[in-house]
Amino acid sequence: MFLQRSAVAVARRVAVTSSPMLRRSIATTAVRRDAVPDQPKIKTLKEIKTDEDLIGPGAAPGTVPTDIEQATGLERLEILGKMEGVDVFDMRPLDASRRGTLEDPIMVRSAGEEQYAGCTGFPADSHNVLWLTMTRERPVTRCTECGNVYKMEYVGPEHVDHHSHNPHNLEAPKTISDYVKPEYR
Known part of the structure; x- marks a missing residue:
């Protein structure tokens, strides 16, 4: 009985390892894997x-x-x-090695109509982040905490042919810079 079972087991192993069907499927799988469609x-x-x-x-x-x-x-x-x-x-940080002045502001490049810049003060990290808004109409802004001056340099297309984001011609909200004398801008 033992000899009969071992003969059957050996026959099964031989049949599985030498099966032409098994060798063919492995070969075609390798060819399919290496094939690159157009x-x-x-x-x-x-x-x-x-x-x-x-x-x-x-x-x-x-x-x-x-x-x-x-x-x-x-x-x-x-x-x-x-x-x-x-x-x-252009995800590089802004120049924080100097204080921006009206004569020599820190330049912020923008391809859009407006740009936000986070000021952390001078020297760097001397105050919490204050977010400043610059637009094409008002490209210069000053940080109310440290006095750093930022100026937006518009690098986008000359004329953008899309609808205005202000459909009813609403007045822009007032900021502290609206109350600064023009000679200080």
């Missing part, structure tokens, strides 16, 4: 001209998309920039 060309940062260029091609059916395949809009623009070594959003 991928659409991913545009470079210089080739981006319109909003439609910021839509990813998507993944091939049956695959999981990568970030570059599924990202759209500003996220796609940032990823393409990082691939080429460009910091699209």
Whole structure:
């Protein structure tokens, strides 16, 4: 009985290890894994001209998309920039090595109509963060805590063709800078 069971077990092992079906499935799996489907060309940062260029091609059916395949809009623009070594959003901290004055303000680059800057004082971290707002109409602002002066440098398009964010022509809210004499601005 023992000999009969061991003969059956050996026969099963031999049948499994030498099965042509098993060898074929492993070979075709390796070929499928190495096969790369035709991928659409991913545009470079210089080739981006319109909003439609910021839509990813998507993944091939049956695959999981990568970030570059599924990202759209500003996220796609940032990823393409990082691939080429460009910091699209210029995330470097502002110059905190000096005090900004009216004659020599700390410059803040902006591609939008308005920009927020956080002032931590001079020397750095001498007061809590105060958020200052600069606009294209009023590019210079002064921190009420330490007196640092910031100026927005607009680097965006000359004319933006979109609807105004102020549909009823409401007056902008008053800030302390509205009450500063013009000669002190």
